[in-house]
Amino acid sequence: MATTFATPNTLLGLYQPKSRTARLVSAVAVAFLGSILLTISAKINVPVWPVPVTLQTMAVAALAAGLGARMGMATIALYLAQGLAGLPVFAGAGAGLPYLMGPTGGFILSWLPMAFLIGYAADKGLSRRVVPLFAVMVGASIFGFAIGFAWLLILSGQAGWIDQSNVVMSAYKGAVEPFIVWDIVKMAFAALSVVAGWALLKRN
Template sequence: MAVTLTTPNTLLGAFQPKGEAAKLVINMVTVVLGSLLIALAAKVNVPVWPVPVTMQSFAIAGLAAAFGACIGVATVALYLIEGAMGLPVFATGGGLAYLVGPTSGFLLGFLVMAWMIGTATDRGASARPLTLFGAMIAAEAVLLALGFAWLVMMAGHAQWVDQTNVVVSAFAGAIQPFLIWDVLKMALAALTVTGLWAVLPSRR
């Protein structure tokens, strides 16, 4: 059975070997290395509460755009599993308790983000900077919405939330400060991937 975990429209697909066994090995190694890259990006952070500013969304956007939906989602899933097992791969630690803490909506939202951006890349967005950037912005918007929804849900147990105005307080404390930076990160990720694709005309 053919290994079709990525497509020729992705950077990973452009360099896939012809042998099916070799493809499977390359994909597995890619997932592992990708999860480690996300962990490193998590450590590049400004430790503000309740949600630290990190480079995770940049790394996940870039990896999903380079790998496609299947490998992108698998990479994020492995990263979350590593964290759930207690490995210190998240911004300030790891473990199941961390996974259901204030950043849970964002962490699980990374799966959706990887799928959305990877799907766009599978359909040829690598060669269209504005299309890829638009997909990344849409994915980022969904990520923020999921993270915000989780923060509102747990607001009753959070001292940092003004209980008299939960929605505004949660938005101001955990979403608003990151909007401009996240747009810039998506722009950089899109330019990086489309730029790499542009210099590989012979591999398309």
């Protein structure tokens, strides 16, 4: 398992090469391709303030379910490293540490534990069943919202868009409530996409 990078219960695990070197090369390639997908999903956005609407949570969920916990987290970590290095991979125009220290930072960082939770479920065989996979994705998304919301509250003292007389409700109304329904829809699409991938492979 130490050199497989993905379990046979994941889509990636079915296609791993036999040699250790080939597995490592393929894992690096998959992580880079995944980071490109995350970048593209970031650029497809509605630039509302303080948190833009993007397709990234759907991409995170689908990648984690398809790759498993280990490669899912590695892909997210590579994406974060690219952003910290100054590459224009985030939804906004900024990059680097200042961007992550902004209002969206908590949501972006929450993708690591999200990828672990969803990827772990996939490693255990849930990525072939729509309802259980969707339930795990929604649970992971709620966990991500909690981290992002806590981050917003930490920043509330210096945020002009937050009503300082009602910090908690203002942060919730501005950066959490508008995204709940959209994230449920995105998790449904992510779950259906991964399960459809299994169905396609079985048919072939």
